Amino acid sequence: MPELPEVETVRRGLTALVTGKKIKKIDVYYPKMVLPNETEFVKQLTNRTIQEIERRGKYLIFHFDQDVSMVSHLRMEGKYSVHSHEMPLNKHDHVVFEFTDGTELRYNDTRKFGRMVVVPTGEEYSVAGLKTIGPEPTPATLSLDYLTTTMKKHHKAIKSFLLDQNMIAGLGNIYCDEVLWLAKIHPLQPTNTVPVDKIAILRQKIFDELDLAIRAKGTTVFSYLDASGHAGSFQNQLHVYQRTGQPCERCGTPIERIKVSQRGTHFCPFCQKLVEVDD
DNA sequence: AAGACATCCTGTGCGC
DNA sequence: TGCGCACAGGATGTCT
Structure with missing residues (x-):
């Protein structure tokens, strides 16, 4: 189950793999996974470019251009991976972000517990969970x-x-x-x-x-x-x-x-x- | 208000 | 071998 060190490792890997990529198309195979709803999620993120990926606790926060952000929690078994468009999908791939360069960011989650929420940049901390989150466990922030x-x-x-x-x-x-x-x-x-x-x-x-x-x-x-x-x-x-x-x-x-x-x-x-x- | 418990999910591993 | 079931757990919702 991903905790802070695992989420941080994912953040670093993703930063190297997808920063600067533009989303051409999004396929959602399990609508409950995306919030506020599938239509809005796809509409807000299509044609957006990933600028930065941040982490807070166990949450990943993707920042896109046009002041759009996405808060993602992997819960028990969520996994991101990057593949070429030709690679066949895996059984539990639930959300696929297709980029303009022919690669894809895929979200795989066997137990379907993970969630991703699209919000205007600046409102990330209105998302349930981040709203009341405690201090980051570092010497500077956890006194x-x-x-x-x-x-x-x-x-x-x-x-x-x-x-x-x-x-x-x-x-x-x-x-x-x-x-x-x-x-x-x-x-x-x-x-x-x-x-x-x-x-x-x-x-x-x-x-x-x-x-x-x-x-x-x-x-x-x-x-x-x-x-x-x-x-x-x-x-x-x-x-x-x-x-x-x-x-x-x-x-x-x-x-x-x-x-x-x-x-x-x-x-x-x-x-x-x-x-x-x-x- | 804080704590106890159910809920969401699927794969695994056990007993028989 | 295969069936059925308990179990694993992060965050949240409900109840007391």
Whole structure:
């Protein structure tokens, strides 16, 4: 499932592959995927030229000429790829942007969860999801002060807090489990009871982990591929995600799997102990 | 208001 | 071998 590092990898790949290309024709094979509706989507984007591709959290934002933009979310299994017009379509290609130079940008999504929304440039942040999105997880945008203050206000499990895009943008199930293991925090620890020194460590681990994952071009589990069809390699550096029953790399205790917020959650019961705190 | 739960989807993997 | 079903999950909508 693409999280921030995977989406950033896709953004970089697409920037190199399609910037400057002009859309001649758009084919939509699954109308629910495009918003506000198919007719408007096709009308707004036909004859537009891609100028820049931006990322915010797990969202891609395509900027076109004529002040048109498109907000795209890959959700679970969305993939972009660029092919020549002659290449046969794949089974789950749902939206095809045909360029004037004979190549095509294709959006493939097995589970059909992804969505793309066309909006006037400047109104990207009126799109649901971006409207209330939390700070980007970088040292400049996610301050220790913000994190400490916000965490004090929430008492749900820290894993649920980290998954909430309105609190911090970009983390998904894989990286949440990983950073909690790195910071030695139990996924069910109430957010407001995480000790102050652990908050600082957690913040730093988030930055380090995302940097590392971007450098490895993302994590490929299940089906993620970048814009050139390449897998990432960060799955080789995961410590707990999908390692249920395998020994913890620090202490040898078998990794356990529980459910938190309906998400499979992996942790080391020895390294990540629930801390009792009176608050 | 915040949290719990269902919903959208299809492929995979299990049990029998 | 093959059928049926539970399961995977990001964001959102509904309900309490």
